[in-house]
Amino acid sequence: MPRRLTVATMMMSFRGFVLVSGGGVDGFDPARKAYSLGEVVTNGTGIVSDFILAEERTRRKDPANNFKYYTGGWNITNVHYWSSVLYSAFPLLIVAALWFLLFGFTLILMCCCFCCCPRNNNSYSKTVYFLSLVLVILTLIAVCLVCGVLFDGQERLHKGNSETLEFIVDRANYTVGNLRIFASTMVDAKNVNLERQFIISPALRSDIDQLHRKLNYSANELAVKTNDNSHKIEELLYRMRLLLVIVAAVMLALALLGSLSSLIGCQCFVSFLLVVGWFIVTVTLLTSAVFLLLHNVYSDTCTAMEEWVEHPQEHTAIDDILPCVDYQTANQSMYRSKEVVFQVVDGVNNVVSSIANRNFEPGKAPFTGPNYNQSGPLVPLLCNPFFANTTSRKCSFVEIDLANATQKYKEYICTVDEFITPSGSTVERCTSVGRLTPKIYDQIAAAIQVGFGIYHYGPFLTDLQDCSFVRQTMKDITNNNCPGLEKYSMWVYIELVMVSSTMMLSIIFWAIYTREKRQRKFVKDHDFLRRYPLVPPQPIPISAP
Structure with missing residues (x-):
């Protein structure tokens, strides 16, 4: 599974949109903690209410909490949140397990029957034969179409991810540039003189030197972290895209080879492709479960950002990973x-x-x-x-x-x-x-x-x-990027389910059609021999001289 998934990783890059003290970006209020189930937190002076982000959107059963409904809202630092998100992909995991076990058992049974009980019979149905032939062709067309749609969907999702990352990096670089220019301007102010007299007091000149060091440290830290995080996310996006392209290409190649092999009657090669297809369909179903999880995280995060922007005065889980205020x-x-x-x-x-x-x-x-x-x-x-x-x-x-x-x-x-x-x-x-x-x-x-x-x-x-800069950035992402990310991530996981389903049917119809084709050949050969039996050659009598 992608490392904490793409949107969650992008969210962490927002940590640089703050002025940081000498201790780095983690120098924020220690009273802020990660909230498990949306409880109220005290800070020693009173009670601080924790506003739950995306509460309805994230209400799912939590297997880590005896399958009770998770009520803590969006919080990527909370193990219960990830547990509930993982559970949302449980149905597809069950389907993958059932397919792996049932079809695997069927393959073993077919192998045993073929090896231990090699016999042919006259059970042949023209209806089943022609119907399976039509279904092999139709499922081949369906797999080709779905693979094409999957390729288009992954392209759109990758573009949306890349544009979101590029926007975040641009905003971070904008912050770095402004911090450096501001620090440089402060130093220039320290050296301003009129009529050979410095107009900045000695005490303030000393404070400017200290502030200049802090600002440069903050800007350099943000630049380094932005560069590192952007490269890591780019690598993650590339691998995710490559995975989807490989799935689409392998499924397409498998469908073409399997269908053509079954049509021309290459029984041994079809048997090999049945085993390969059994494994690949299982992997594709697991991949679709991962992308269903990814879609839920996209939607949860976008909803959480939208609500966080709309409630600037509330304390939320985002405040724990984005310490907007470093007061010092x-x-x-x-x-x-x-x-x-x-x-x-x-x-x-x-x-x-x-x-x-x-x-x-x-x-x-x-x-x-x-x-x-x-x-x-x-x-x-x-x-x-x-x-x-x-x-x-x-x-x-x-x-x-x-x-x-x-x-x-x-x-x-x-x-x-x-x-x-x-x-x-x-x-x-x-x-x-x-x-x-x-x-x-x-x-x-x-x-x-x-x-x-x-x-x-x-x-x-x-x-x-006051975090206005980060809120505006999140607002822009929510309005401009989130709709596409949610839509295309949903497309991708649905397309993965569809390509898995059509390939399942295609594999089953390969097996049926190959069997019917073999039985049809046996029946035809049997009828031919019955009509034209092979008569052993009679010895030619030799007449006596």
């Missing part, structure tokens, strides 16, 4: 990002208010420090989206938004002339109306770009923290 790293990332944005914007506004917007007597020397002959309309302040305590803040109508600040500030750039001060340093002096030299503007623009970049990733961090 997620909150630290969000808090530090807000601090950085606040300090960057505050630093820009300090430069604007204390340098660019200061007025000096026109043309008065020396043009050093804050005096570089700036003049003209005052430069508006940059809108700071946060207060000092990192709570959200609304912009006033006179402030410039981060998104278009660099364009607005271009209007305040002056034309400059460079000259050397008595100390030997080169400075810029405005020779036209304006309050920002190109050098100061470049520094401000770089700071704004970094601040806006970090602010831009705020919603991304929020989505990771």
